[in-house]
Amino acid sequence: MKVPLLDLTAQYxxxxxxxxxxxxxxxxxxxxxxxxxxxxxxNNIARYCQVKHAIGMSSGTDALLCALMAFDIxxxxxxxxxxxxxxxxxxxxxxxxxxxxxxxxxxxxYNISPDSLADKITDNTRAIIPVHLYGQMAPMTExxxxxxxxxxxxxxxxxxxxxxxxxxxxxxxxGDCSALSFYPSKNLSGFGDGxxxxxxxxxxxxxFRYLRMHGEDKRYYHSMVGGNFRLDALQAVVLDIKxxxxxxxxxGRQKNAALYDELLAGxxxxxxxxxxxxxxxxxxxxxxxxxxxxxxKEFLTAQQIGNNIYYPVPLHLQECFSTLGGKSGDCPVAEQxxxxxxxxxxxxxxxxxxxxxxxxxxxxxxxx
Ligand SMILES: *Cc1c(COP(=O)(O)O)cnc(C)c1O
Numbered sequence: 001m002k003v004p005l006l007d008l009t010a011q012y013x014x015x016x017x018x019x020x021x022x023x024x025x026x027x028x029x030x031x032x033x034x035x036x037x038x039x040x041x042x043n044n045i046a047r048y049c050q051v052k053h054a055i056g057m058s059s060g061t062d063a064l065l066c067a068l069m070a071f072d073i074x075x076x077x078x079x080x081x082x083x084x085x086x087x088x089x090x091x092x093x094x095x096x097x098x099x100x101x102x103x104x105x106x107x108x109x110y111n112i113s114p115d116s117l118a119d120k121i122t123d124n125t126r127a128i129i130p131v132h133l134y135g136q137m138a139p140m141t142e143x144x145x146x147x148x149x150x151x152x153x154x155x156x157x158x159x160x161x162x163x164x165x166x167x168x169x170x171x172x173x174x175g176d177c178s179a180l181s182f183y184p185s186k187n188l189s190g191f192g193d194g195x196x197x198x199x200x201x202x203x204x205x206x207x208f209r210y211l212r213m214h215g216e217d218k219r220y221y222h223s224m225v226g227g228n229f230r231l232d233a234l235q236a237v238v239l240d241i242k243x244x245x246x247x248x249x250x251x252g253r254q255k256n257a258a259l260y261d262e263l264l265a266g267x268x269x270x271x272x273x274x275x276x277x278x279x280x281x282x283x284x285x286x287x288x289x290x291x292x293x294x295x296x297k298e299f300l301t302a303q304q305i306g307n308n309i310y311y312p313v314p315l316h317l318q319e320c321f322s323t324l325g326g327k328s329g330d331c332p333v334a335e336q337x338x339x340x341x342x343x344x345x346x347x348x349x350x351x352x353x354x355x356x357x358x359x360x361x362x363x364x365x366x367x368x
Pocket of ligand 1: 059060061062085086088089131157159160180181182183193194195
């Protein structure tokens with residue numbers, strides 16, 4: 001039996017009768033960038049995420065970059081990010097000439113640790129980018145308490161967590177704004193790159209809209225320096241159709257996760273994901289902690305079971321950030337996680353038989 005880590009064709013088969021005519025119609029209209037199709041999708045995302053404003057962006061990375069630009073983050077400023085995340089979270093900070101400051105994580109959820117975060121605050125700290133990793137939200141109550149105390153901006157990196165809930169609230173309802181990604185491996189995935197910024201504040205939303213158009217407030221009149229961060233209409237067509245299925249796909253992922261939890265419960269060498277109280281995870285990834293992780297990875301790969309390590313190297317130890325002086329031992333919890341985490345297939349179209357096969361192979365491996 002073959003079990004890929006992600007099988008986008010399974011999802012496409014389900015929707016192609018809707019997507020293909022809609023894409024052809026958009027092509028016939030020859031309207032490609034922003035416009036009413038994107039606006040309609042933005043309105044539907046805003047409603048889905050329970051926020052006032054949604055602004056279509058060219059990627060999750062550009063959404064994060066645009067948010068930092070809107071808050072005038074630049075040289076001399078420090079922005080605190082978790083060290084255990086996708087590179088983009090910190091890359092955008094460095095690109096603006098500001099300094100990413102790396103905080104350690106919670107050993108159970110892998111999300112930023114509020115204690116470590118509080119330790120990193122200096123007079124130069126301007127913002128925090130909490131990441132909602134693997135589909136579970138970071139502890140926003142604690143993070144917002146710290147942010148209010150030190151008057152810091154909070155940009156939620158929700159690229160892996162559209163649809164997640166904490167105390168019944170969505171991403172974007174806590175921080176100043178929130179960034180989504182529609183990269184093909186995310187829960188709501190386009191046919192290429194795409195992203196979105198969410199916020200509640202009218203003035204901030206206006207700024208985001210200007211910044212994504214080179215800071216243009218009237219055609220060829222620029223009040224700010226922005227970039228080209230616009231969402232394509234063809235992507236909006238595809239994403240708007242998929243949005244209607246997002247909740248049922250999240251339910252499929254949750255069901256798959258529950259089955260893994262049950263099947264792996266007795267395997268002492270493996271720890272299944274921990275979901276904190278009052279949180280609903282959308283399981284962008286199902287990540288176990290495993291003894292002899294690298295051997296297990298090799299074994300599963302040989303059995304044609306897809307798997308991956310998110311992430312093998314914490315950001316404070318990345319070569320490009322070596323000038324910041326990060327060293328081994330600075331963030332021990334994240335460093336340990338990098339050695340032990342392994343993502344298993346969890347996409348909604350998986351069959352229970354496939355999940356049983358994966359769990360059986362993991363048990364088989366630890367018998368040796
Ligand atoms: C995917 C991802 C991003 C970047 O999104 P892109 O759309 O690929 O630019 C940023 N942060 C996290 C945590 C992500 O998973």
